[in-house]
Amino acid sequence: MSDSPELSPTDWVRDQTEKILAAGTTDAASIDGMKVVLFTTVGAKSGKKRYTPLMRVEENGKYLMVASKGGAPDNPSWYYNVKANPQVTVQDGATVTTMTAREISGEERAHWWELAVAAFPPYGEYQTKTDRLIPVFVLE
Ligand code: F42
Numbered sequence: 001m002s003d004s005p006e007l008s009p010t011d012w013v014r015d016q017t018e019k020i021l022a023a024g025t026t027d028a029a030s031i032d033g034m035k036v037v038l039f040t041t042v043g044a045k046s047g048k049k050r051y052t053p054l055m056r057v058e059e060n061g062k063y064l065m066v067a068s069k070g071g072a073p074d075n076p077s078w079y080y081n082v083k084a085n086p087q088v089t090v091q092d093g094a095t096v097t098t099m100t101a102r103e104i105s106g107e108e109r110a111h112w113w114e115l116a117v118a119a120f121p122p123y124g125e126y127q128t129k130t131d132r133l134i135p136v137f138v139l140e
Contacts, residue, residue: 003049005040005048005050006049026091034056035055037056037058038090039053039088042084042085044081061140063138063139064139066123070129072130075135079135086102
């Protein structure tokens with residue numbers, strides 16, 4: 001099927017994505033017991049759909065995408081994909097919805113950053129490893 005989203009070229013990310021797809025639920029993948037959500041983004045240049053698993057940060061039906069990339073100096077490729085194509089598909093458990101991503105700043109970012117670190121404490125450490133302010137998108 002030409003319309004099938006691309007899997008990550010990174011082995012461990014592809015493995016986690018394949019487990020989610022086989023099970024039909026994001027419960028099939030986690031990091032140290034913390035939950036994962038499966039996003040599908042659209043390539044900024046290629047226009048290809050791409051699976052992007054990220055940690056689950058949710059509040060009142062809204063989700064966060066944290067472009068941490070483990071505290072790397074550069075943004076992940078998917079950051080540019082979401083900037084160019086903000087319509088993103090979200091799978092949480094077995095439920096799939098399409099939402100619109102918006103990069104946030106200031107107090108709104110500060111609120112969500114607290115939730116992000118509560119959901120996945122290593123985000124706090126990742127921020128100390130990089131000079132960039134880790135970008136975050138809220139999906140609503
Ligand atoms: N990454 C995070 O940044 N934050 C998280 O919270 C997070 C959690 C997480 C949980 C489980 C898991 O399995 C993975 C997790 N990851 C998390 C890793 C995440 O899924 C990504 O692998 C990571 O953020 C790196 O993203 P990336 O987009 O840089 O990945 C590269 C390796 C990649 O997929 N490259 C592809 C490729 O073929 O080279 C796609 C390239 C691409 O998107 N091309 C665009 C296009 O148009 O198609 C053009 C991009 C451009 O530069 O314009």
